[in-house]
Amino acid sequence: MSALARLTRKPWIWSWIAAFVVWFATIMVTGGASTLGLSQAALTFAAFSIVVGIGQMFVITLGPGNIDLSVPATMTLAGTVALKLMNVENGMILPGLLVAVLIGVAVGIANYALIKALRIPPIIATLSMSFIVQSAAIWTNRGLRIKPPSVLADFTTSMTLGVPNVALVALLLSLLAWVLLEKTIYGRWISAIGQSMAAARMAGIPVDGVRFVTYVFCAVLASLAGYLLACFSGGAALNMGAEYLLMSIAVVVIGGTAVAGGDSNVPGIWGASLFMFLVVSMLNTYGLGAGIRLIMTGLIIISVIMLAGGRQPGAR
């Protein structure tokens, strides 16, 4: 019993319960016929939100006002440039990946340069940056739709032992993030900064360095997600990052990370990402129209946050 009580106090448990309930409700309707297919689809599509969401979570952990709005533009730019460079050749996969990561690093550096040098609130700094990055993506793309190299296309759309490969990539990145957050001094530092930047500074934490690394990390994860998504969907599109702006914030917060910063967890991202996808597919299964589906999605998000929320006084 005490183990159960401890479990319900974990902030991420609610997103998992919600995801499971929705999963169950969907399967009940189809009579269990689509169990495997639904689970695999959920893992595949959730994987992209997980990768983006982890980066966003690190940024949000830094405290109030820290949100990276350049995520969608970074995804788009990384996807388009990498596919253009690879030019359907299998030998160019690694250079393509490298370029995607470099784009992430560059955007991250630029983001933090704006925040620090101009003392702009991060929301506005990353928003301005995203305009510029989006323009760069439009300029490089020019309406072309280049296919990904065949090996990469196969890798992102197929499975290993019944688990989608992209979900495995997301799992690897999540493990890395979990270790970073829970087991390293860096993870302690970002939580400390999120709880009180002034106190962290006085405790001798290299605040600027840590924030800088965090923004770069977030941008790199976004560009990785863009790279994978472009390969998965058979080519980069200029609007491919658009839905991940709100999605990345939603999965972080539904996952139980405090919006006020300083308290975050990786498992919640998984629960929330699966939940967000499963809600949409459940409503699709019920055959509801687009309007009703949107309304239901919104109401479900609000209900989950009302059930799980209200634990941190003073949270934004």
Place this chain on the structure above:
Amino acid sequence: MKLRLSADAIRLLIPALSLTVLLAAVFWLQPRAMSYVGLNLLFNLAVPIALATIAQMLIMAVNDLDLSMGTFVSFVACVTATFLRDAPLLGVLILAGAILVYAGLGVVIHLRNLPSIVVTLGMSFVWAGLAVLMLPAPGGQAPDWVRTLMTAKPPFVPMAIVASVFIAVIAHFLVMRSSLGVLIRGVGGNQRSVERAGWSVVYARAMAYGLAGLFAVAAGIALVGLTTSADANIALRYTLLSIAGVILGGGEFIGGRVSPIGAVVGALTLTLAGSFLSFLRISPDWQIGAQGAILIVVLALRLLLNRIENREKGR
């Protein structure tokens, strides 16, 4: 007293200065814009953006953030182009209900201590869904009185300018001069001390959200008056535009430090930046990017002036 006044003035000076510089640049590039019609065209679309910015500012005054502004304005636009024209009474009821929902959100967010970002994020889906239900495809028509109001041609000064000044004055008196405004900003400044002083924070937050809903409704109606028809996605940009407008106008995310006049000026600056870029004949690929660059330049200017302000204080 003198010091406070100058700090407030400097807070307003930066947005005003950036607007003037941009305006001068536009006039220099395109002297024909320096006319009644030209000014009206330049600032036409600023009116709904200014209203949405004021709405966002009210929410930011209580340390919250509204991520549903764009979808809510789109929803209002759809109501205006359908119900408000065909069944005015029902339309008014729907809009009044929407404002009540906003006030209710404020209450819920306060009572359950929820993050406003997530609640409004959820609501953005709800508003978008309702808008899609009403207008699955672009359409509808603006009510005649709205159209008349938005295309009115007052003597000497174009409607867009008159409306902007009017909005700024009303918002200024509401937020800076009324006791309710002080209460709302007080909640943003220090919620606990407002509570201890015997004020109802729930009331303040509900009013802030309700007023924000009211201004956002006005934004949607004004928008339809300009575009004549509506679409479920018509105003999605407004979420980010309104936040940028508040910040450009000298507002801050926390601490209840907002400036209504600045917010309107910020919205005008954002609108003008778009026109400025098309006058510059920048390749369409880089239009959005250049808008981002203008935002950065203006904020850099603000930093510079803030430094000067601090130096004055240090003396």
